[in-house]
Amino acid sequence: MKKVILALSTLLIIHYSCSNLNRKPANENLSEDLSELTVDNFSDKIADFPGKEVTISGRVTHVCRHGGQRLFITGEDSSKTVRITTGENIPEFDIALEGSMIVVKGIVKELIIDETYLAEWEAEVTESTSKESKGHQDGLDEHQKQEVEAESGDPLASIQKLRDDIAASGTDHLSDYWIETIELKAKE
Amino acid sequence: MDIRKWIRILHRDIGYIFFGMCIIYGLSGIALNHIDDWNPNYTINHKNFVLNNIPEKNRIDKGSLISLISELSLDVTYRSHYFSQPDILKVFLKEGSLTIDLTSGETLLEQIKKRPVFREVNFLHYNKPKKLWTWFSDLFAVSLIFLSTTGLFMIQGKKGITGRGAWLAILGIIIPLIFLIIYLW
Secondary structure, X not given: XXXXXXXXXXHHHHHHHHHHHHOOOOOOOOOOOOOOEEHHXXXXXXXXXXXXXXXXEEEEEEEOOOOOOEEEEEOOOOOOEEEEEOEOOEOOOOHHHOOOEEEEEEEEEEEEEEHHHHHHHHHHHHHOOHHHXXXXXXXXXXXXXHHHHHHOOOHHHHHHHHHHXXXXXXXXXXXXXXXXXXXXXXXX | OOHHHHHHHHHHHHHHHOHHHHHHHHHHHHXXXXXOOOOOOEEEEEEEEEOOOOOOHXXXXXXXXXXXXXXXXXXXXXXXXXXXXXXXXXXXXXXXXXXXXXXOOEEEEEEEEEOOOHHHHHHHHOOOOOOHHHHHHHHHHHHHHHHHHHHOOOOOOOOOOOOHHHHHHHHHXXXXXXXXHHHOO
C-alpha cells in the first residue's frame, strides 16, 4: 500500500512539474493562422453565425468573479462587447486574463427570448420560490440581468420589460448571443 | 463468513480513502451555501479616491499611466488600459484595476486576490475538471451511500440500529423531509 501511494504521489509531482513547465496563459493549441474576427466587425453580423465556429480577438474587459464561467471582450469601439463562456476544454477563465488581448475559437450560441420563453419564466416566478425563478435568468445576457437587478429585483418587471423590448423590436423575439469556447489564447 | 466484520473493514478503509473528499465537499458546501454573502474564489477590496494629476486624454499612454501609478504609493503594476466610455479610463493592473473618471478624477481601485483553499475546493465541487474527476467524484458519491448504509450496522445492541441508532437515523431523515414539505411540496 505504501508503495502504491508513493508511486501515485511521484506521478502527481512529475505531472504537476511538467504541466507547469508547459503552462501558458491559456490554451496553446490555437492555430496562429486562423483568420480572426474582431469584436467590431463581429457584433454587426453576429446574427449570421449561430451554430458556426468562429475565431475572434479582443481585449478582456471583465471576467466573472463567481466561478470564472464567462468573460467579455471588446475591440476599438468599447461600446461593443462579446460574451465568451467556458467550454469543455476550458473549465474556467482565470481572472488574470482581464486586460489581456485574447484570441478565442468557439461556437456561436443563440438564446431566443420569445413569448414561450417568457411565459415559462413567468410561470416559474409565480409558482416557485424566488430562488428558482432566479435560476431561469441564467439564459439571459449579463447586462439584461444587471438591468433586472437595477430596476427592482422583480423578475416579473423584467419579464414585462423584455415583452416591451420584443414589441419595440418589430419582431417576435429577442436574441442573446455568446461564444462557447473551444480554444483560447492570450496574445500578450 | 462474518458479514459484520467485512462491513467494518470496508467502512474503515473506504472512510480513510475518502477522508480528503469529505473535507473538500464539506468546505465547498459551506462556501456555496453562503455564495450570496461572499466570494469564495477571490478576496476583492475596493478603495475610492480622487486623482488630481491625470494627464490629458490625448496624452494618456502606457508611459504616462505607469508614471501616474508610481506616484500613488500603491503596490500595483500596470498591465494595459482602454477607455470603457469616452471619459472613463480603465487601467488593468496585475493586482486588479483602476477605473478613473477623467472629468472628476474620481477613481475606484479594485484589488483582487485568489482565495486559497476555497477556490480549489469549489473548482472540484463544481466538477470543472470534468473527465476523470467525474468518475472519481461519482465513486465518492456511491461510497458515501455505502458508508452511510454500513454505518448503520457498525454497532450492535442498545446504541445500534435496533435502539438509539434507529431514532437518530429517523431524525436525520425527518429533518430534510420537513424542509421539503415546507419549501417544495
